[in-house]
Amino acid sequence: MTSPLVVRTRPRRARVAALAAAVLASVTAPVLVSSTASADHGGAEPGPVHAGNTYGWWHKGIAWREEFEKPYSGPTGPQWQASGNGEVVHQNGMLTLNTTTRGDLSAKLGFEGATVGRWETRLRSRQYGRGGARFKVMTELVPAGDRDQHCGAQNIALQSYRIGTSRTNVYARTLPDVAWKGAKVGMDLGKDRWHTYAVEVARDRISWFVDAHVVHTERRPEIWSDVPLVPRFTMQAKGGKEMNVSRMQMDWIRHWSLEAPNDLPVDAAPTRRGTYGKAC
Numbered sequence: 001m002t003s004p005l006v007v008r009t010r011p012r013r014a015r016v017a018a019l020a021a022a023v024l025a026s027v028t029a030p031v032l033v034s035s036t037a038s039a040d041h042g043g044a045e046p047g048p049v050h051a052g053n054t055y056g057w058w059h060k061g062i063a064w065r066e067e068f069e070k071p072y073s074g075p076t077g078p079q080w081q082a083s084g085n086g087e088v089v090h091q092n093g094m095l096t097l098n099t100t101t102r103g104d105l106s107a108k109l110g111f112e113g114a115t116v117g118r119w120e121t122r123l124r125s126r127q128y129g130r131g132g133a134r135f136k137v138m139t140e141l142v143p144a145g146d147r148d149q150h151c152g153a154q155n156i157a158l159q160s161y162r163i164g165t166s167r168t169n170v171y172a173r174t175l176p177d178v179a180w181k182g183a184k185v186g187m188d189l190g191k192d193r194w195h196t197y198a199v200e201v202a203r204d205r206i207s208w209f210v211d212a213h214v215v216h217t218e219r220r221p222e223i224w225s226d227v228p229l230v231p232r233f234t235m236q237a238k239g240g241k242e243m244n245v246s247r248m249q250m251d252w253i254r255h256w257s258l259e260a261p262n263d264l265p266v267d268a269a270p271t272r273r274g275t276y277g278k279a280c
Helices: 012-027
Strands: 063-064 080-085 088-090 094-099 105-109 117-127 138-141 156-162 170-172 178-184 195-200 206-210 213-218 229-236 245-258 272-275
Touching: 088 105, 088 138, 088 213, 094 105, 094 229, 117 138, 117 156, 117 229, 156 195, 156 206, 170 195, 170 206, 170 213, 178 206, 178 213, 229 245
Parallel strands: none
Antiparallel strands: 063 245, 080 105, 088 094, 094 245, 105 229, 117 195, 117 245, 138 156, 138 229, 156 170, 170 178, 178 272, 195 206, 206 213
16 A cells, blocks of 8 residues: 655745755756666665565565655545645655755655554765755654654654764654663764664564664563554654754655564564653
């Protein structure tokens, strides 16, 4: 099942900055074309090999997939709900979030959601401007529909990093204010470097995967939230600061059920239990 229509969001106050971003993107058109992925999931640009086929999730089929091949309309209307400053568009077979210099930008899937399953995406990011603050690039599972978001206190992150850094963070949050935190270091994040990120949410554990390698598995029962979740892509600004114009691009996103057993062990270091101070 694909989720087609992408909504553009471009507030008046951001039109000039958004236009500048679009012009800059057109000038640098060659980098917008998806480059050939390496067949080695340990390489710089993973693609054909990812957690879904490395761990055998595909054996029992797939719940839904979105390859972003082209924009089109379906009977249920827009599936990707865009919000914030900038634009969310289909571009060269990818979902692209183009920011302005102010404020957040996100795209949330408008499905009913699932409490368990395996989600994976392949994405890259790039910063164009200089002199401002760096955006945070985030792929999260968030409560579906119009459910209370609790200010992010039930989100699960496939990845979260500042553009141009070498560390991506993963986490799961549970009410009232608990955060289960982990990270993958030594990465090249930015400059259009492709990486794949996945999370497996079961009732007895949560496991995170980066470039087809399991990096954390948390088995403490308190991590379980039992809330229907959907993916959301976000470029998060830093307070009221002026930001460097940036973008994130998703080549695909897929959701598998838990029906197929893992072909490989998912044993990995547990997360670190901490506090999420923004819960509400």
